[in-house]
Amino acid sequence: MVSVVRPALVLLGLFTVLCGLAYPAAVTGIAQAVFPKQANGSLIEADGRVLGSSLIGQPFADPAYFWSRPSGTGPFPNNAKASSGTNLGPTNPALHDAVKARIEALRAADPENDAPIPVDLVTASASGLDPHISPAAAAYQAERVARARGLDPEAVRALVREHTTAPLLGILGEPTVHVLELNLALDRLAPERARARAL
């Protein structure tokens, strides 16, 4: 019995130092030296201010912006200090009510558009922080955004294409549109509009 206690305790201690302290410290050191931007959250910065992370979605409700996917985090959407999905099951009436309300809000912001609404725009993401929407969800919103900003719809669609990423090597993952970067680009395209809203 005693013969197993010493190796058990000593090896646990040694592995705690090696795997629990040395390994994460070494990875952090190399990561901070070689990939400082990625290791610190891929932040989008301008004029010394942090505008967001290029990996974390933000909520939008203004018709002049592209809307992100619904978020299940509390107490406010896209809370990146408490990631969470909704965990609503497919037959839960709470899910159906939420989807119905989101569809109504999208229709109300864009009454002339009777195209079917891409599913990712009315369902909450897994993390509650999804930075992307599908190209279909961006196409659905492009006319509305153009109208709200008094822009040519084709110019908005071109901007969407610019912020669309194709699957990796054409095969892995899905095509995505980055909502925050797209909206930042919209504000740069029509700064008058951005200033008006900020006031």
Next chain:
Amino acid sequence: MTAHSIITIVVYLAVLTLLAIPLGAYMARVYEGNAGTASRVFGPVERLFYRIAGVREDEEMTWKTYALACLAFNFFGALAVYGIQRLQTVLPLNPDGMGEIAPELAFNTASSFTSNTNWQAYGGETTLSYFTQMAALTVQNFVSAATGMAVLVALIRAFTRKEATGLGNFWVDLTRSTLYILIPLSAVLALLLVSQGVVQTFSPATTASLLQATADADGNAVLEQGLAMGPAASQIAIKQLGTNGGGFFNVNSSHPFENPNAASNFMELLSILIISAGLCFTFGKMVKDKRQGWAIYAAMLAIFIPLLVVCNWSEQAGNPILTQLGADQVASTLHAGGNMEGKEVRFGIADSTLWATATTAASNGSVNSMHDSYTPLGGLVPMWLMPLGEIIFGGVGSGLYGMLIYVVVAVFIAGLMVGRTPEYLGKKIEAKEMKMASLGILLPAATVLVMTAIACLGEWGTASPPLANPGAHGFSEILYAYSSMGNNNGSAFAGLTASGSFYATSGGIAMLIARYWVIIPALAIAGSLAKKKIVPASPGTLPTHTPLFVGLLCGTIVLVGALTFIPALALGPIVEHLQMMGH
């Protein structure tokens, strides 16, 4: 299935197999003490560890000593995890000021991480300090995986030895698994993940201004977004490779800081199965018959692929109720379509369902989508893969020793059919092996079903919360929880609030039973097999590398799994499927 899904799966399985074969060969060399160049790098550290710990490298252990060493090591590991959590408020590296952790929750997390389950009853970024994540959880991510690999290697040696009592040395197998296999793979993977955007820092959470202000639940304006950070990549690498699965953040690998894009997703997906798949080839090499390793690998794929197809098909078909409400779920070049509730756009249906199937086939339990929001049949796949015993790839080490227990049963059934004493690799399978194999299969299964039943008996299990969904889906949450904890998986129908004392305590016990009541029978079988002679193959011997045997093995697994769990599944996902279709 969409063409995109088929291509994703084919590419994934091809790359997995191509990487698993050389890794398997390397691991065999490590366990045979013949690691070549790697010994020059890690050998000095290895010998230093033995010297400090008083381990004699060539000392052979009987199965009982091996089991005792394994249990002692895990017992002290659990104590350490418990203690660090309880003391985190006074320990260093707590920049975001995480508070006290309740005893039940600390117990649950301690059994969870020492048993290689990594069930998350806590939310990482809201509960645990950086020190707890590193010194308690990351350490167990390594050594619980190494424990599983050590037990497997002892069992493999039993097949190769003649009339022997020794199975190798637990300390040596543990140390080599960690130093030669887990640490180098994790370090490389961690840095690759950082290059894609996974965070790795000791700085506290940072703050960004929102482009458009929003409001919280009480109507107060919210102008800023806090961004939780931490040394995530180093932990994620090992949680994927060691089939641990406990995420740095609450939502695990669906969090963009944990899994930012298609490239990181592909690497993390490969890491879920790579070691377990490789160990099949290690097995073939160590028993000096590579065909035996291929046969087991083929049996795993033969169960994995059809279940993956069901999961993918069901999620791609989507939720008909949402179609009635006006959502477009038909896949096109512009979107993945399907049931996107609880999934990320960058992963869509193909990567989400591949992950869900792989993580529950292996005992990994990390997620990149929320299984609780899956369609009923999509959710049934992980819910059935787990209670099969985590043997389709399974946990590192534990998957293959669990599978070998099923091989013993399959060989026994075949022996009964032809009226001969069953043999596997020249070892006669007799009453003692069968008793132990039955225990190893039945105890975890009984734990799942009995604990689910107890949870259903009263308010402690069925109120809301802990349950988040009504009706049949609520029952699925309970069944999923015990299937997961009772087989050391760790994924969840995460709507269930698992941090309350009933689920935390009962689940903690389930995880311990599931882990150690398979390890002990597996080592007992090893002890018994090692003592036997190796009978030369005769014309009457059932060859165990043929498609016929692969079929027999799959049949045994599916039959046992179906008979044990289909009645319970009928009450959850199957009822819910009928409700959804009839809505």
